[in-house]
Amino acid sequence: MDGKINGDNLDLYVKTNDIRMNNKNRDLHYFASDLTFDRVRLDHLEDAAPLGDPNNVNVQVFIPSADEMTMYRKSLKYLIGRELAQSIKGLEWMNAIIPTHIPHDMEKVMCERSKIFWLPLQLKNEMYHDQCIQIMNELEKHVNTIYTKAGRGGDLEKLKIVVGGDQMTRCNLQSAKNLRRGCYNQTERLEHLHPIIMEMFHTLMDFLExxxxRFYSKDGGRDAATLANMKMLIQRTNVNGQVKSRFEAHEEFVLLIGKAYLLVLAMKIFKMENIEDSPKHPLLKNNMKYLQNKPKEEVFDALMEEILDCSLVPFQLDEGTVNVKTVELEVSFPATGQKVNVTGKIEGNTITFPLCVNNRxxxxxxxxENICTKSGWRLCLPTEFGVINMTVMQTRAPLDDLKNYVHNFIQWYYVVLNFKDTMKEGDIYRTNMLLKMMIPFFYSHSALSKYFVECIDYILKTEVMLSPRLSMRIRLSSYVNPKGGKGKNKAADMQKENEVRILKDLIRGLGANKTEHAIVTISKAAPVISDISTNFDRALKIKEGGTTHxxxxxxxxxITLVNALKKMNIxxxxxxxxxxxxNKVSETPFKFDKNMFKLSILTTVDRLKLGIPISDLEEEELEGDNEDDGQ
Incomplete structure (x- = not known):
């Protein structure tokens, strides 16, 4: 069984009691890592040829396929059904047909407990390339030592150990590895540490950010039904838009607002005056609770389809696939001030419309593109009575900023809701599907979005560049299950964050004038101390001080949110x-130039295939460059 190394930076501010010229308060930047062994043997999978053709990568690889969209809708039905059954008493019958855990092919494997072993803390800062090389050298030494002592030294020739981390860790370690490409042997070229990939928890965090x-504005408290307004209504003072500093508070807030929007939509469909009212719908019967599961499933599926049809907007890469065949036009005659409304037909990139002028x-x-501009299309019509000037433009209905805001937000909410459940279940198939879903969302923020690149990198490696065995190892190792059990998985980098927190507590316990030698020593003892503490509490039957319950x-x-939103007809x-x-947004997050989107993906793919990490630019500088004026 092989494994995966997960790494993360450990940043700590150390104060000293006796401040001197050569002894001051310090900012410590170290690197913590662990080795997690694979939970399943994959010897039956091929490990030679790549999954796809690296020389011919199609942009469709990074867009959800029809089967993946079906998977997305099916999982959303269950997740939406859970939210509705939990909040509306008349829909509690859904609990009998909604699975507690959404099934997937690897659910038995992901229930097994992960074997996680902490590696010694390295006093290196991953912000510097020279120290990144030292970090990789140290990890390479650990791998060689572990496999040699285990009697598997002969496996080192073909050994590949996956390395995972956040975006900064992946880019910096990949750059350090590139600097060693010209060395003489595998160990010096760091070839055993391959590939280096990003992790899921930081992806979700950046998505929330x-x-x-896009949706939160500190000055928008008076705009009804917006995040800032709802924050004031329920007095969530711990929400300030700084997601990385207060992740849980912001995640809970997004899920609560999304659930409130969803319940208001359900109340509209089920003709409910308030959340305590009984739902009314032609498909609902008085004895729903006592029906067998099959008729319940048919009604449930039809109701969820109706909700999704009203709220979900799938991303479509090809503009030609959008189901728009006609367009309303307004023809104005400046000489007479007369205006005529006509209906035009869209045929490709051409609009054709009939018009009657002087009984002809x-x-x-x-x-x-000429007609759909703000100024319209000006033309001159020569007739026997003279030249008639006219202007043709698309009829634009007055915008509804609030409806667009809610409709756009619910697309983001569905992804967050699905991703959280995916991480708990360790569903590797939904993971790839959701990363593909996230790519246009990240791009709509900025073409230079960091995790736009990271999502492409993950899909490129797991579906094109790598062998089936290594690809499956990466996907399975994206999640760990420290205690074992169904639905108890977590992202590997989230587990690493928990370990870093334990290390920080132990280092702080050393006192003010701690030395680097003492820090390294206590970090080596950290897993033992953690196990002793856990076993001691278990022996004395002391309940774990978790926060879930x-x-x-x-x-x-x-209820406060739903009552307020119901009056606003959102x-x-x-x-x-x-x-x-x-912030004014369009009805969907996908109002951007699709051709530029394709070009950005293919350009990024070409660079990633060469092993060139995309530099961590200040994406905020160009934020919105690729967005329409409506966003």
Missing amino acids: KLFK SYVFSAPK KKRDDRTDL WSYVPGRVLSKS
Whole structure:
């Protein structure tokens, strides 16, 4: 059984009692790592040829396929059903047909307990390339030592140990490895440490950060039904838009607001006046609770499809696949001030429309981009009575900023809701599907978004560049299960963050004038100390001081939000409804140039195939460069 190394930086500010010229307060930047062994043998999978053709990578690889979209909708039905059954008493019958854990092919493997072994703390800062090389050298030594002592020295020739970390860790370690490409042997070239990939928890964190940058505005408290307004309504003072410093608070807030929006939509569909009312729908019967599971499933599926049809907007790469065949046009005659409304047909990039002028019928054709501009398409029609000037433009209904805001937000909410359940279940198939879903979301924020690149890198490696065996190892090792059990997986980097927290507590316990030797010594003892503490508590039957069972019920907050949102008709079109202070967004997150999107993906792929890490640019500098004016 092989394994995977997970690494993360350990940053600590150390104060000293006796401040001198040569002894001051210090910022410590170290590197912590662990080795997690694989939970399943994959010897039956091929380990020679790559999964795809690295020389011919199609952009469709990074877009969810029809089967993956079906998987996405199916999982959303269960997740939405859970939320509705939990909050609406008349829909509790759904609990009988909604699985506690969404099934997948690897669920038995992901229930097994992970074997995690801490590696010694390295007093190196991953921000510097020279120290990154030393970090990789040290990890290479650990791998050689472990396999040699285990009597598997002969496996080193073909051994590949996956290395995982956040975006900064992946880029810096990949750069350090590139600097050693010209060395003489495998160990010096660091070939055993391959590939280096990103992790899921930091991906979700960055996704939430982009969500708040788009939807949260500190000045938008007076704009009804927005995040800032809802924050004030339920007094969530711990939400300030700084996701990385207060991740749990912001994650809970997003899930609560998304659930409130969803319940208001359900109340509209089920004709409910309030959340305590009984749902009314032609498919619902009085004896739903007592029906057999098969008719229940049919009704459940139809209801969830109706909700998804009203709220879900799938990403479509090809503009031509959008189901729009007609367009409403307005033809104005400046000389007389007369205006005529006509209906045009869209044929490719051309709009054709009929028009009657002076009792004669004409058919005009014009490029779509000319008519759909703000100024419209100006043309001159020569007739026997003279030249007639006219202007043709698309009829634009007044915008409803609030409905667009809610509809756009719910797309992000669905991804977050699905990703959280995917991490708990350790579903590797939904993971790849959700990463593909996230790519256009990250791109809509900025073409230079860091995790736009990381999602592409993960898909490229696990579906194209690597062998089936190594690809499956990467996907399975993205999650760990420290205690074992169904639905108790967590992202590997989240586990590493927990270990770093333990190390920090132990280092702080050394006192003010701690030395580096003492820090290294206590870090080596950290896993033993943690095990002794856990076993001691278990022997004395001391309950673990977790926070899951101590969380307060948020139903009061939820009802407050739902009652307020119900009055605002957030799911109904109200012409001219304006958000004055909040960020104005389009109805979907996908209002960007699809051709530029394809080009960005293919350019990124070409660089990643060469092993060139994308530099960590300040994406905020170009934020919104690829977005429409409506976003």
